Amino acid sequence: MIESNLTPMMRQYRENKERHPDAILLFRMGDFYEMFFDDAIKASKILEIALTSRDKNKEESVPMCGFPHHAASGYISRLLASGERVAVCDQMEDPRKAKGIVRREVTRVLTPGLHEESEILKADEHHFVVALAFQGKDLALAAFDLSTGDLLVTEPPGTALALQELQRLDPKEVLVAERQAETLQAFLDSSQFYVHFVEEWMTEPRSCSDVLRQQYEVQNLEGFGFSDDSAPAVAAGTIINYVRQTRYEAPIHLKPPRVYHLGNYMVLDRSTTRNLEIFTNLKDGGTSGTLLKLLDRTLTAMGARTIRSWTAYPLLDLREIHRRIDAVSAFVDSTITRGELRDALKGIGDLERIAGxxxxxxxxxxxxxxxxxxCEKIPVVLKLLSGVESELVGELRNADDLSYVAHAIASVLVDAPPVSLKDGGLIRDGYNQELDELRSISHKGKEWIAAIEAREKEETGIPNLKVGYNRVFGYYIEVTKSYQSKVPASYIRKQTLANAERYITDDLKEYENKVLNAQERIVEIEEEIFNLLRTRLLEVIGRIQATASAIGTLDAILSLAETAAVRGYVRPTVHEGDEIKILDGRHPVVETFDSRETYVPNDVILNRTSDQILIITGPNMAGKSTYMRQTALIVIMGQMGGFVPASEAQIGLVDRIFTRIGAADYLAYGQSTFMVEMNETADILHNASVRSLVLLDEVGRGTSTFDGLSIAWAVTEYLHDRADGGPRTLFATHYHELVDIPLVKERVRNFNIAVKEWKDRIVFLRKIVPGGCSRSYGIQVAKLAGIPDAVVGRAQEILSNLEKEELDPGGRPRISRKREPKKKANGPRQGELFGYAGDDLIRELEKLDPNTLTPLQALTLLSDWKSRYS
Ligand SMILES: Nc1ncnc2c1ncn2[C@@H]1O[C@H](COP(=O)(O)OP(=O)(O)OP(=O)(O)O)[C@@H](O)[C@H]1O
Ligand SMILES: [Mg+2]
Known part of the structure; x- marks a missing residue:
């Protein structure tokens, strides 16, 4: 379209659109937001609204669509949810007062990560936008939630941990500098996040440090725990630059950056979080049957977000763990205080998001x-905390009770105001004198009209004279035709009806102006007062946020205490040592399932001196996976600072839980089941530290039996033989050959989950007992499934053949044999010549000097060898 052909309004549209080429521009026209050109085509599809056109009759019509401004929130949410950015272009002056075309400007840009649309925000989750920053060799990551004002900063040691942390934060948008686009492409492609490349200036170290100083009104950044131009400064500064650019101002509720060290938290990578069903279940990806669902009995949005974050970040700092456990402990037994507190918390809304x-x-x-x-509930809550013995609770008790906030609002606003400012009626009577007077004018309208009617009737002597109102003429006096002669000259005729005439008078007009003006002025004054109140609240936003965070912590503690009390958990001892000792442990989630079976508790002891690797065998369905998972979940619950489902629990700190469990549906990612299994196993072998807890559930199953078994065996040996001692490991398997490992590796123990045979059936006892499983019961299960007797019989025969060959004559598992390193280039190739038993024979031969033997001795030796080795 040729620019000169554009109407002034479309030119205005174009100017605004050019500044926001990557966003859908919402152009306010009257009561509508309109979209044009390609934006309209795209949005009409996403929003399923009709695509029309402007200037239909002209040759080059403009595609257009739109929606009413009062319904904007829902439409904007849908655009954001489908990954669009939205620039809102508003009218900057009252169209009635504007000379010429109304001035319009973009007032904010909403992006998938940066918006406050309550239809998309989940109350119990943060909604983060994350900036990745690279400064030389350093890497930092800043996460910001616009709705609550939280800004978190961390420096992951290396890109692998950065990616893991990114997944834990689960951001809705990731900001990356344009110049990094190429280097990060592969990483970003695989991560499936919504990525936005920010303009270069936003990531310049200088501009980042400057904007942080400005935002927080500080001289230098040292107080935040990082220095000018450092990677954390760039990450946090990029976020603030981005916020300022999209919001056109610096929101006051931005909290100062909180630096956290990943080293203080247990690492839970994505596959472990999934496998242990911490936030989502494996069945349908929903939240039922998850650890979080079980633990989250919070009553406020702040509490829900807190418990989620505690679950995602179990602690490694013993002092902090004990502070939490002490606090939880203080409430577990005091049922009454807990109940009262929880009642009081019920009425507390999302203070953080309201502050936002x-x-x-x-x-x-x-x-x-x-x-x-x-706010009115908070003093009640704080009062209930007095006398509770706990350091952490003591700190929470000192929170600001915000009673002045409650007062300030209560003195200004009525108890049940309308949603919109434009409706008026939100300010209390008696708060502002002018407002009261204006209201009385507009409210007393009816009385006034009755008075005028009576006066006019009397003065004119017209008995059926009526005062009425219509939108066209405003107030009027109506007189029927029969009394026309009595109408005074001062009446001005306005309308003729079938049997009456309508008039206006100067009195009526004057009154009318007063009423209408009053209404307009009322709305104006109410708005002024409201804005004043808002400004006063802005001054105490930091204090509202601090109390909100204390309430969140308290709610989370009470939630853990409530679960502990209801489910009969015990206080764990978390310690620096390496032993995990859980007596009568239960799976916290499985034990809650409605089932005919009552849950059978089990013990576990793991340490690095004698019980480092437990091989767990037992038939299908015996409970191996459940047992391993319950151990991991109990460790997580303890390090979150909560109680655990057991009769006793001692937890030697775990820095990271690794899981290799089952074959999840990775097909969508184009990787084979076995490949994924091996990737995860490789990760464990490389990265498990001596403090880690490793769960291996049927490693090797995805390939042929011999390959799988060999890999499983070698993995176990490797974990055992590592120079540093290796991690604590639980290994469930159906390769019952693995039960022979303890014969050769001293810190490997066998356990199995007991079953009982009863009338040809298997009864699951669910009890873990020492020793390997004597039988796999696979053939028995096959028989139950209807496999013909002939096949079952033959299978049994083959099985017994296989089992006979398992151990060598020395009682050592054949499978554990190793090739001796070659001694001399020309020496005998022992293994190949003689097989395993030959190794010993060769050693004897090497020691032997034939010159010292008598013929009889030689003959006896030969016969001895024949009996021993043949
Ligand atoms: N200690 C227990 N008490 C009661 N029921 C249990 C217990 N452990 C497991 N179960 C029940 O047994 C079912 C099967 O357990 P699980 O999946 O752990 O068996 P598995 O040995 O890993 O089987 P597979 O070898 O087929 O993987 C569980 O879903 C649970 O309902
Ligand atoms: Mg299993």
């Missing part, structure tokens, strides 16, 4: 009344 809304100017009168009602 106040700062982003999107809080409406109802939000503030919600804030008031919430």
């Amino acid at each position: 809304k106040i700062s982003l100017r999107s809080a409406n009168p109802r939000d503030l009344v919600y804030l008031r009602n919430s």
